[in-house]
Amino acid sequence: MSHFGLIIYGRRLEFDFFCDLCYILFMPITQSAQKAIRGSLRKKAFNDSRKRAMKEVIKKIEKMIRTDKKEALKMLPEAFAIIDKAAQKNVIKKNNAARKKSRLSRLVKA
Numbered sequence: 001m002s003h004f005g006l007i008i009y010g011r012r013l014e015f016d017f018f019c020d021l022c023y024i025l026f027m028p029i030t031q032s033a034q035k036a037i038r039g040s041l042r043k044k045a046f047n048d049s050r051k052r053a054m055k056e057v058i059k060k061i062e063k064m065i066r067t068d069k070k071e072a073l074k075m076l077p078e079a080f081a082i083i084d085k086a087a088q089k090n091v092i093k094k095n096n097a098a099r100k101k102s103r104l105s106r107l108v109k110a
Helices: 031-067 069-088 094-109
Strands: 006-009 012-015 022-024
Antiparallel strands (some): 012 022
8 A cells, every 4th residue: 555655564654755764663553543643754754854954054054164254154044044944843943043043153254
C-alpha cells in the first residue's frame, strides 16, 4: 500500500516524503493514529528542511566572512528572513532566533 510516499510492510511503516526513510517499528492500531503519524512525519520533513536551510545559510555567511565581508553583509537580510521563518513556524524558539541573528550580525560587523 502506498500513499504520499508511505509504504507499509507488515508491522513496519516507512515514510519517504522529503527526508530520508523514517521508520516506525510498531504500526498504530486505529486509522486516526495512522493518519496522525503520516501528518507528523510530513511536518517533520518540512521542519527538517527548514532547519537545514537555516544552518546552511549561517555556515555560508560564516565562511563568507573570512573572505569577503561586504558580500556577507549583503547576505545577512536573507539569513535573517530564513531564521525568522523558522521561528515563525516554531522550528526554533523565538529567543533562539534572536540569539542566532545577534551572533551573525556581530560576526559580520566585527
